[in-house]
Amino acid sequence: MTELEERLRAAFDARARTFESSPDAWARVQARHGRRDYRRWARPLLAAVPVALLAAFVPVLLGGGLGREIAAGPEEVYGRLMKGREPAGEQVTVDNPTEGRPMRIWFAEASLGYPEVCYVVERAAAEPYGGCAPVQEWAQADFVGSTLRSGAETAMDWGVATPEVGAVTGVTAGGRRIPGAVLAPAGAPYRIWTVDYPEREPIQKIEYADARGGHLGWSSRDMLATTPGPALGQAVELPEGVTVRPHLAEQGTTLAWTRAGAGIAESRVDGKETLYVGVTRDVIAGYAPAGVTRVAVSFPGEGTVTMEVTPDPWGLGIGLFSGASPRSDTYAGYTAIAYDASGKEVKRLQEPVREQPGGAEKPIGAVIDLPGTENSGRPTRVWFARPGDGPTVLCATGGASPYGQGSSWCAQTGPASDLPRSTATAYLPKPGVVVHFGPAGDDLEQVEAVLSDGSRVRAAFLRPEGAPGRLWHVAVPLGARVGGYLVRTRGAEPRAVPVVDKTCGRTVSAAEPGGVSLPADVTARLNGSCLAFREGGELVPALPGPVPGSRLSEQFGGRFPAYWAHGERAWYGYAPAGTAKVVITWKGGGRAEAAATPDPWGQGVALFAGQGPEGADYAETRLTGYGAGGEELWQAPR
Numbered sequence: 001m002t003e004l005e006e007r008l009r010a011a012f013d014a015r016a017r018t019f020e021s022s023p024d025a026w027a028r029v030q031a032r033h034g035r036r037d038y039r040r041w042a043r044p045l046l047a048a049v050p051v052a053l054l055a056a057f058v059p060v061l062l063g064g065g066l067g068r069e070i071a072a073g074p075e076e077v078y079g080r081l082m083k084g085r086e087p088a089g090e091q092v093t094v095d096n097p098t099e100g101r102p103m104r105i106w107f108a109e110a111s112l113g114y115p116e117v118c119y120v121v122e123r124a125a126a127e128p129y130g131g132c133a134p135v136q137e138w139a140q141a142d143f144v145g146s147t148l149r150s151g152a153e154t155a156m157d158w159g160v161a162t163p164e165v166g167a168v169t170g171v172t173a174g175g176r177r178i179p180g181a182v183l184a185p186a187g188a189p190y191r192i193w194t195v196d197y198p199e200r201e202p203i204q205k206i207e208y209a210d211a212r213g214g215h216l217g218w219s220s221r222d223m224l225a226t227t228p229g230p231a232l233g234q235a236v237e238l239p240e241g242v243t244v245r246p247h248l249a250e251q252g253t254t255l256a257w258t259r260a261g262a263g264i265a266e267s268r269v270d271g272k273e274t275l276y277v278g279v280t281r282d283v284i285a286g287y288a289p290a291g292v293t294r295v296a297v298s299f300p301g302e303g304t305v306t307m308e309v310t311p312d313p314w315g316l317g318i319g320l321f322s323g324a325s326p327r328s329d330t331y332a333g334y335t336a337i338a339y340d341a342s343g344k345e346v347k348r349l350q351e352p353v354r355e356q357p358g359g360a361e362k363p364i365g366a367v368i369d370l371p372g373t374e375n376s377g378r379p380t381r382v383w384f385a386r387p388g389d390g391p392t393v394l395c396a397t398g399g400a401s402p403y404g405q406g407s408s409w410c411a412q413t414g415p416a417s418d419l420p421r422s423t424a425t426a427y428l429p430k431p432g433v434v435v436h437f438g439p440a441g442d443d444l445e446q447v448e449a450v451l452s453d454g455s456r457v458r459a460a461f462l463r464p465e466g467a468p469g470r471l472w473h474v475a476v477p478l479g480a481r482v483g484g485y486l487v488r489t490r491g492a493e494p495r496a497v498p499v500v501d502k503t504c505g506r507t508v509s510a511a512e513p514g515g516v517s518l519p520a521d522v523t524a525r526l527n528g529s530c531l532a533f534r535e536g537g538e539l540v541p542a543l544p545g546p547v548p549g550s551r552l553s554e555q556f557g558g559r560f561p562a563y564w565a566h567g568e569r570a571w572y573g574y575a576p577a578g579t580a581k582v583v584i585t586w587k588g589g590g591r592a593e594a595a596a597t598p599d600p601w602g603q604g605v606a607l608f609a610g611q612g613p614e615g616a617d618y619a620e621t622r623l624t625g626y627g628a629g630g631e632e633l634w635q636a637p638r
Contacts, residue, residue, distance in 0.1 A: 074104070077120050077130040080324065081282060084111040085118075085132070089188025094181075097154035097196050098147035099124045105158070107188045108132060110328070112377045112400040113427025115189060117144055117160050121241060121260060129241040131259065131282040132328065134402040135190060140216060141165050141208040143224035146261025148202055149243075157203060157221065157261070158194045166211030170195035170203035171218075178203065217539050225263050228254050233314040238322040239307075242285045246314050253316065257285055272317040275347040277336045279329070285322040287312070292338040292346055295321050299334045300353075302326040309338075329402070331378070364392070365467030371460070372435040372475035376400040376426035382437070384467045385410070392468050394439035399424045413439040413469060418558050419447070419487055419497045425478065432478030436485075440470040446488040447472045450496075452481040452529060454548045483529040484547030484555075496554045498544030504530030505542035516600060518609035520570035526601050533565070533572055540567030543574065546603060553577060553604030561634035562625060564608075566618050572609035573623075574599065579606040580628040587620040596625070 072080075091106040101122035108116050115137065120130035136142045141161040148155035161168065161182065168180040180195035197203050207218045228249040235245040243258045246269075253269045257278070265278050269287070277286040277297060284297055288309050298304040303326060309319035327334075331354050338347040362385055369379040380399035386392050387410075397408035401424070411420035421438035436449055440461055447459040459474035476482055488494040504527075516524045523534045529545040531552075543563045546552045556562065556576055564573025571584055571594075579596045594610030612618075623636040 072127060074120050074122055074128045074130075077128050077324075078104070080326075081118055081120070081130050081132055082108065083326070085109060085116070088115065090186040092183050092185050092192060094156075094158070094183070094192075094194055096121065096147055097156055098149060098152040098199075103147075104130075105192050106185065107135070107190060109427075110134075110402070112402075113430070113432065114400060114402055114425070117190070117192075119145065119260065121147075126237075127239070129239070129260075129324070131241070133262070133281055135160055139219070141168060141193065141206060141219050143206075143219060143221060144262065146224065148199065148261055150199065152199055154196055155199050155202065156194055156196050157206075157224070158192065159206075159219075161191045161193050161208060163189075163191060164210055165191060165193070165208045165216065167209045167213065168193040168195065169207045169209075170197055171205050171207060172197070172201050173204050174201070176201065180206065215537065215539070224261065225258065228256055228266055236313065236320060238285065238320060240283050240285075240322050240324050242283060242322040244285070244320060246312075246316065255287065259283055259285075269316055269318065273347075275336065275338050275349050277334075277349055277351075279325050279327065279334065282325050282328055283322060284325045286336075287318040287320050288338045289346060290317045290319065291340050292319050293341045295336060295338050297323075297325075297334055297336045299325075299327055300332050302332075363395075366464040368462075368464045370396065370399075370424055370435055370437060371462065371473055372433050373399060373424050373426045376428050379426075380424040380435070382471060383464065384469050386468075394469065394471055396422060396424065396437075400427055401425050411439060413441045419485060427478065433475040434478055434480075434482075435473055435475045436482065437471055437473040440472045441489075442470075443490045444470075444472065444487070445490055446486075446494070447474065448486040448494075449474045449476055449482050450484050450486060450548050451476065452483045452548060456486065483545070484550070486547070486550075495557065496547040496550040498547050498555050500542065500544055504545070505532035505539050516607060518572060518597075518607060519594060520572070520609045520611040522567075522570050522572045522609040524572070524607055524609075526599075526603070531574075533567070535567035535570045535572075538567075540570070540572075541565040551603045552599070560636070562623060562636045564623060564636065566612065566616075569612055569614060569616075570609055571612050571618070572607075574603075574605040574607050575625050576634065577604050577606055578627055579608070579625040579633055581626045582608045582610070583624045583626070584610065584612070585622045585624070586616060586618075590616075 085108040088107040088109050091104050093102045093104050096103040101124060104120045106118055108118050110116050115135040116132040117135055118132040120128055122128045133144055142159050144159040146157045168182055170178040170180055178195055178197050180193055183192045195203055205218050205220045208216050210216055229247040232246040232248055235243050237243050241259050245256050247254050247256055251268050255267050257265045264280055267276050273289045275288050284305060288295055292309050294306055294308055296304050296306045305323050307321040307323040309321045312318050312320055333351045333353040336349040337345055340346050363383040364386060365384055367381055367383040370382045373379040378398060378400045380396055382396045384392055385395050391412045393410040393412045395408050395410040409422050421436055424435045426433050448456040450456050457474050457476055459472040461470050461472050463470045482499060484499050485497040486494045487497050521536045525532045529548050531543045531545040533540050543565055552574060562573055562575040575596060581593055582596055583591060583593045585591045592610050594608045596606035596608040599605050599607050621638050625634045627633050
């Protein structure tokens with residue numbers, strides 16, 4: 001991965017947690033498929049990316065192991081995984097059709113408190129293995145793993161769903177629909193879904209519904225596994241359920257690594273003398289120079305894992321290895337040493353303890369723990385910086401969340417109407433909090449987080465010692481929904497700043513009353529502070545609803561003279577009252593228009609929806625609103 005790609009990945013990770021720009025950006029992505037965050041493998045492996053398993057392959061079984069004299073049984077694997085974790089509900093056992101053996105799945109709390117889903121896979125002809133993966137808390141139904149491999153008549157995909165999901169159906173490329181199962185482990189915060197299907201006809205996506213059969217959405221299997229390029233050889237099975245296969249990618253020969261059917265990384269083969277080590281999700285994997293027979297990885301306070309190395313079968317001149325890891329991440333660092341058959345050290349790789357702050361943003365003033373996260377076990381660190389000749393920015397890194405590890409978020413102080421901001425979750429001490437924070441301009445006097453029940457929590461302001469600016473921060477209980485903010489600047493009245501609830505549209509049933517039919521087969525429904533849209537009966541990205549205690553009409557201003565989004569073909573939104581027509585202009589000169597009508601909910605806005613051309617690119621578009629007399633009222637560029 002190039003430096004540019006690394007920067008883009010970090011930016012997207014930060015953008016997913018930040019709403020200082022278009023507030024519907026995250027919802028547009030989420031409507032198509034659940035986001036999967038692949039934790040970055042330790043240097044020098046590339047950032048983790050999903051890998052394809054859909055094409056049938058014949059795996060080559062390589063020898064090698066962990067240096068154990070006695071094979072570990074399922075209970076030993078379970079015990080290793082639960083070291084430092086707490087169970088969250090009962091286990092469930094499902095039939096693994098590929099192995100003909102049982103598979104155990106359960107939820108747990110990681111050492112930092114965030115939710116994980118764990119599993120133990122028993123093998124018909126190999127040692128059992130297991131792992132834990134963070135639950136994608138924003139996804140209503142998400143792929144986690146698969147047993148798909150060539151040589152078995154039936155495979156199973158499985159994943160996690162939220163409690164409102166009552167049914168899951170797998171859909172193949174040919175349109176065949178295969179009913180799945182939804183399991184509710186006693187005492188667990190989430191549900192588990194499974195879909196069995198013929199190996200020759202794998203599913204391409206799942207559709208999920210509530211207990212009444214109401215459609216909630218769909219999730220693509222591509223988020224579990226995609227391919228970096230044409231395969232250059234057969235897939236190889238390594239210990240601990242790791243599979244690796246060479247591909248021809250733009251950057252050259254690339255190894256695609258998977259575990260339990262899920263992509264965990266890609267690593268470019270950039271030389272026969274390189275030692276690559278990756279640590280993620282309770283597993284170690286990598287490659288070493290030819291002649292290396294074993295690799296030992298030592299973790300501070302966790303011991304050493306020794307793995308046998310087997311030459312690759314593709315003629316790349318490298319050796320492959322994998323093994324169980326005592327850690328799920330590399331924040332504490334590690335030391336990897338490669339040895340030849342005589343026991344001589346060939347290569348050494350030192351991964352240092354990750355420093356905070358990260359990135360190239362040199363702090364101006366003190367670097368401090370974000371209030372509310374200081375006792376979380378891994379506090380979020382914040383500081384001010386001035387990259388190059390640019391403006392002063394507030395930066396943050398670290399934190400207890402498993403997402404975006406090693407990357408930093410930065411935002412410059414902007415107009416209070418935009419309220420640049422991010423969040424940091426502290427799961428510990430229980431019951432946990434979510435800290436909302438951002439840079440504060442000199443004219444910003446008050447910020448209040450407005451919860452869904454209308455209650456308000458006022459933010460505090462803080463200037464780190466020696467810093468050129470202030471930040472605001474407010475902690476709300478973990479699980480509480482923030483419906484927006486009330487912001488007051490010097491000499492002005494408080495103004496409502498909305499947020500996008502990434503899941504609210506999925507909880508508003510199409511059968512509920514109060515729906516408004518719009519052109520382009522779009523339906524809008526307002527339920528509390530949730531404004532949900534459907535196109536042709538399918539959920540499409542939601543738009544910010546009213547901040548509790550306010551109206552939609554109070555949320556225009558700054559960079560948001562109107563709010564809009566798009567689905568497969570339709571574009572839709574709401575604008576200030578008096579808007580009679582909205583015209584959209586695409587880059588290159590294409591245009592379309594839609595009539596706007598007053599909303600029926602007394603929110604003081606006009607609703608609009610129109611049809612766009614198939615495959616339209618909405619990246620560079622402009623919306624213009626006109627009054628009944630043809631006068632231009634507003635413009636909303638994107």
